[in-house]
Amino acid sequence: MIHEILPVGPLQCNCSIFGDEQSHEALVVDPGDEIGEIQAILDRHELQLKGIIITHAHIDHIGGAAKLKKLSGAPVYMNENDMELTAQLDVQAGWIGVEPPEKPDIDVMVRDGDIVALAKQPFHVLHTPGHTQGSISLHIPSENKLIAGDTLFRDGIGRTDLPGGDSRQIIVSIKERLLALDDGVIVIPGHGPETTIGREREMNYFLRGL
Ligand SMILES: [Zn+2]
Numbered sequence: 509m510i511h512e513i514l515p516v517g518p519l520q521c522n523c524s525i526f527g528d529e530q531s532h533e534a535l536v537v538d539p540g541d542e543i544g545e546i547q548a549i550l551d552r553h554e555l556q557l558k559g560i561i562i563t564h565a566h567i568d569h570i571g572g573a574a575k576l577k578k579l580s581g582a583p584v585y586m587n588e589n590d591m592e593l594t595a596q597l598d599v600q601a602g603w604i605g606v607e608p609p610e611k612p613d614i615d616v617m618v619r620d621g622d623i624v625a626l627a628k629q630p631f632h633v634l635h636t637p638g639h640t641q642g643s644i645s646l647h648i649p650s651e652n653k654l655i656a657g658d659t660l661f662r663d664g665i666g667r668t669d670l671p672g673g674d675s676r677q678i679i680v681s682i683k684e685r686l687l688a689l690d691d692g693v694i695v696i697p698g699h700g701p702e703t704t705i706g707r708e709r710e711m712n713y714f715l716r717g718l
Contacts, residue, residue: 509629509651510534512549513696517541518604519568522698524655526648527555528627535626537561537646537655538569538698539576546572547579557582559624560612561631563657563698564643565590566670567600567609574610583615585624587635590642593672618644634685638678639666645686653694654705660686660695662703665714683718 510527521540527533527550534555539546550557557580562570565586573584586594591614593600598608618624620635624646632647639658643666646655658666660682668675686695691706708715 509626510553510555511651511653513702514542514545514549515699516545517568517571518606520699521568522696522700524696525549525555526626527553528629531627532556533558533627535559535561535624535631536576536582538563538657539572540568540570541572543572543575543579546576556580558626560584561618561624561646562586562590562614563645563655564640565593565597566640566658567597567604567606569657569698570594570597570612571606571609574612577612584612585616585618586614587619587633587642587644588614588617589637590640590672593640593642596671620644636678636681636685638668638674638676638681640670640672641674642672643681647689647693651694652692653696654686654689656686656695656697658698660708660712661697661699662695662701662708663712664700665712666698679714679718682715687715687718 524537601608622633
Protein backbone atom coordinates (compact mmCIF):
# COMPACT_ATOMS: atom_id res chain seq x y z
CA MET A 509 0.00 0.00 0.00
CA ILE A 510 1.22 3.49 -0.82
CA HIS A 511 1.24 5.75 2.25
CA GLU A 512 2.44 9.34 2.08
CA ILE A 513 2.23 11.73 5.01
CA LEU A 514 2.02 15.42 4.17
CA PRO A 515 2.03 18.02 6.96
CA VAL A 516 -0.47 20.68 5.82
CA GLY A 517 -1.46 24.18 6.81
CA PRO A 518 -0.17 26.59 9.47
CA LEU A 519 -0.61 23.96 12.23
CA GLN A 520 1.09 21.24 10.12
CA CYS A 521 -1.63 18.63 10.43
CA ASN A 522 -0.39 15.23 9.22
CA CYS A 523 -2.53 14.44 6.19
CA SER A 524 -2.26 10.77 5.13
CA ILE A 525 -2.66 9.68 1.53
CA PHE A 526 -3.17 5.92 1.12
CA GLY A 527 -3.20 4.22 -2.26
CA ASP A 528 -3.60 0.68 -3.56
CA GLU A 529 -1.06 -0.12 -6.28
CA GLN A 530 -3.31 -2.60 -8.09
CA SER A 531 -6.70 -0.90 -8.14
CA HIS A 532 -5.29 2.66 -8.00
CA GLU A 533 -7.89 3.54 -5.39
CA ALA A 534 -7.01 6.03 -2.68
CA LEU A 535 -8.18 7.28 0.71
CA VAL A 536 -7.14 10.63 2.18
CA VAL A 537 -7.26 11.23 5.92
CA ASP A 538 -7.45 14.78 7.32
CA PRO A 539 -7.04 17.08 4.29
CA GLY A 540 -6.78 20.18 6.45
CA ASP A 541 -5.21 22.43 3.80
CA GLU A 542 -2.88 22.43 0.75
CA ILE A 543 -5.30 20.52 -1.43
CA GLY A 544 -3.13 21.24 -4.50
CA GLU A 545 -0.23 19.35 -2.90
CA ILE A 546 -2.51 16.45 -1.93
CA GLN A 547 -3.88 16.28 -5.47
CA ALA A 548 -0.32 16.32 -6.86
CA ILE A 549 0.55 13.26 -4.75
CA LEU A 550 -2.61 11.47 -5.96
CA ASP A 551 -1.71 12.36 -9.56
CA ARG A 552 1.91 11.27 -9.18
CA HIS A 553 0.78 7.79 -8.13
CA GLU A 554 -2.11 7.82 -10.65
CA LEU A 555 -4.61 7.33 -7.84
CA GLN A 556 -8.36 7.86 -7.85
CA LEU A 557 -9.72 9.19 -4.60
CA LYS A 558 -12.49 6.98 -3.18
CA GLY A 559 -12.98 8.53 0.24
CA ILE A 560 -12.03 11.37 2.56
CA ILE A 561 -11.86 10.45 6.25
CA ILE A 562 -11.90 13.13 8.97
CA THR A 563 -10.47 12.10 12.37
CA HIS A 564 -12.19 15.11 13.98
CA ALA A 565 -13.72 18.41 12.90
CA HIS A 566 -11.01 20.84 13.94
CA ILE A 567 -10.24 23.26 11.13
CA ASP A 568 -6.64 22.10 10.69
CA HIS A 569 -7.93 18.56 9.92
CA ILE A 570 -11.14 19.28 8.00
CA GLY A 571 -10.45 22.70 6.43
CA GLY A 572 -9.72 21.43 2.91
CA ALA A 573 -12.31 18.64 2.83
CA ALA A 574 -14.97 20.55 0.88
CA LYS A 575 -12.41 21.57 -1.76
CA LEU A 576 -11.02 18.05 -2.12
CA LYS A 577 -14.54 16.61 -2.31
CA LYS A 578 -15.40 19.05 -5.09
CA LEU A 579 -12.27 18.08 -7.04
CA SER A 580 -12.71 14.32 -6.64
CA GLY A 581 -16.37 13.65 -5.97
CA ALA A 582 -15.24 11.37 -3.11
CA PRO A 583 -17.53 10.98 -0.08
CA VAL A 584 -16.54 12.42 3.30
CA TYR A 585 -16.53 10.12 6.37
CA MET A 586 -16.76 11.49 9.91
CA ASN A 587 -18.29 10.66 13.30
CA GLU A 588 -21.62 12.37 13.90
CA ASN A 589 -20.58 13.71 17.31
CA ASP A 590 -18.41 16.33 15.56
CA MET A 591 -21.23 17.78 13.43
CA GLU A 592 -21.58 20.73 15.80
CA LEU A 593 -17.89 21.57 15.41
CA THR A 594 -18.23 21.31 11.62
CA ALA A 595 -20.99 23.91 11.76
CA GLN A 596 -18.62 26.25 13.63
CA LEU A 597 -15.77 26.27 11.13
CA ASP A 598 -16.00 30.05 10.83
CA VAL A 599 -15.56 30.41 14.61
CA GLN A 600 -12.62 28.01 14.49
CA ALA A 601 -11.08 30.05 11.67
CA GLY A 602 -11.12 33.00 14.06
CA TRP A 603 -9.14 30.99 16.66
CA ILE A 604 -6.17 30.63 14.33
CA GLY A 605 -6.68 33.77 12.24
CA VAL A 606 -7.40 32.26 8.83
CA GLU A 607 -10.19 32.74 6.30
CA PRO A 608 -13.16 30.46 7.06
CA PRO A 609 -13.13 27.50 4.63
CA GLU A 610 -16.23 26.09 3.00
CA LYS A 611 -18.08 23.62 5.22
CA PRO A 612 -18.06 20.10 3.80
CA ASP A 613 -21.20 17.97 3.63
CA ILE A 614 -20.62 14.75 5.52
CA ASP A 615 -21.73 11.78 3.42
CA VAL A 616 -21.09 8.87 5.77
CA MET A 617 -21.35 9.02 9.56
CA VAL A 618 -18.84 6.46 10.83
CA ARG A 619 -19.16 4.81 14.22
CA ASP A 620 -17.04 2.64 16.43
CA GLY A 621 -16.58 -0.76 14.80
CA ASP A 622 -17.20 0.45 11.27
CA ILE A 623 -14.81 -0.50 8.52
CA VAL A 624 -13.76 1.69 5.61
CA ALA A 625 -11.97 -0.43 3.02
CA LEU A 626 -9.22 0.51 0.58
CA ALA A 627 -9.20 -2.14 -2.14
CA LYS A 628 -9.75 -5.08 0.21
CA GLN A 629 -7.78 -3.78 3.19
CA PRO A 630 -9.88 -2.73 6.18
CA PHE A 631 -9.42 0.53 8.06
CA HIS A 632 -11.09 -0.10 11.43
CA VAL A 633 -12.84 2.91 12.98
CA LEU A 634 -12.23 3.31 16.72
CA HIS A 635 -14.33 5.99 18.43
CA THR A 636 -11.85 7.71 20.76
CA PRO A 637 -13.62 10.76 22.21
CA GLY A 638 -11.93 13.25 24.54
CA HIS A 639 -10.05 15.69 22.29
CA THR A 640 -13.45 16.19 20.65
CA GLN A 641 -16.64 14.19 21.08
CA GLY A 642 -16.44 12.80 17.55
CA SER A 643 -12.72 11.97 17.49
CA ILE A 644 -11.91 8.70 15.75
CA SER A 645 -8.72 6.72 15.25
CA LEU A 646 -8.10 4.34 12.35
CA HIS A 647 -6.41 0.97 12.80
CA ILE A 648 -5.03 -0.54 9.60
CA PRO A 649 -3.92 -4.12 10.38
CA SER A 650 -2.42 -4.75 6.92
CA GLU A 651 -0.02 -1.84 7.49
CA ASN A 652 0.35 -2.36 11.24
CA LYS A 653 -0.51 1.32 11.64
CA LEU A 654 -2.79 3.52 13.70
CA ILE A 655 -3.89 6.96 12.51
CA ALA A 656 -4.45 8.62 15.89
CA GLY A 657 -5.79 12.06 14.97
CA ASP A 658 -5.21 14.41 17.91
CA THR A 659 -5.87 11.72 20.54
CA LEU A 660 -2.31 10.40 21.01
CA PHE A 661 1.03 12.02 20.15
CA ARG A 662 4.65 11.05 20.60
CA ASP A 663 5.21 12.08 24.25
CA GLY A 664 1.80 13.74 24.46
CA ILE A 665 -1.97 13.49 24.29
CA GLY A 666 -4.56 15.75 22.68
CA ARG A 667 -5.56 18.98 24.36
CA THR A 668 -8.94 18.91 26.05
CA ASP A 669 -9.46 22.60 26.81
CA LEU A 670 -11.30 23.37 23.56
CA PRO A 671 -15.11 23.05 23.24
CA GLY A 672 -16.10 19.37 23.35
CA GLY A 673 -12.88 18.33 25.09
CA ASP A 674 -12.92 16.05 28.15
CA SER A 675 -9.68 15.25 29.98
CA ARG A 676 -10.98 12.09 31.70
CA GLN A 677 -12.59 10.77 28.56
CA ILE A 678 -9.42 11.04 26.45
CA ILE A 679 -7.53 8.95 29.01
CA VAL A 680 -10.26 6.30 28.95
CA SER A 681 -10.18 6.28 25.13
CA ILE A 682 -6.41 5.86 25.06
CA LYS A 683 -6.36 3.22 27.78
CA GLU A 684 -9.25 1.11 26.53
CA ARG A 685 -8.90 1.46 22.77
CA LEU A 686 -5.37 2.46 21.80
CA LEU A 687 -3.28 0.75 24.48
CA ALA A 688 -5.29 -2.40 23.70
CA LEU A 689 -3.31 -2.58 20.45
CA ASP A 690 0.03 -4.40 20.16
CA ASP A 691 3.23 -2.61 21.14
CA GLY A 692 4.54 -2.84 17.57
CA VAL A 693 1.71 -0.84 16.02
CA ILE A 694 3.08 2.30 14.37
CA VAL A 695 1.22 5.43 15.45
CA ILE A 696 0.78 8.35 13.03
CA PRO A 697 -0.40 11.26 15.18
CA GLY A 698 -2.32 14.26 13.90
CA HIS A 699 0.79 16.40 14.37
CA GLY A 700 4.49 15.72 14.77
CA PRO A 701 6.60 12.58 14.43
CA GLU A 702 5.37 9.02 14.35
CA THR A 703 5.79 6.65 17.27
CA THR A 704 4.63 3.20 18.38
CA ILE A 705 2.06 1.99 20.89
CA GLY A 706 4.89 0.31 22.85
CA ARG A 707 6.99 3.46 23.03
CA GLU A 708 4.09 5.55 24.30
CA ARG A 709 3.03 2.84 26.75
CA GLU A 710 6.54 2.94 28.21
CA MET A 711 7.64 6.58 27.82
CA ASN A 712 4.59 8.85 27.60
CA TYR A 713 4.31 10.82 30.85
CA PHE A 714 0.56 11.33 30.42
CA LEU A 715 -0.05 7.57 30.28
CA ARG A 716 1.83 6.66 33.46
CA GLY A 717 0.01 4.18 35.61
CA LEU A 718 -2.56 3.21 32.97
ZN1 LIG B 1 -7.66 18.87 16.90
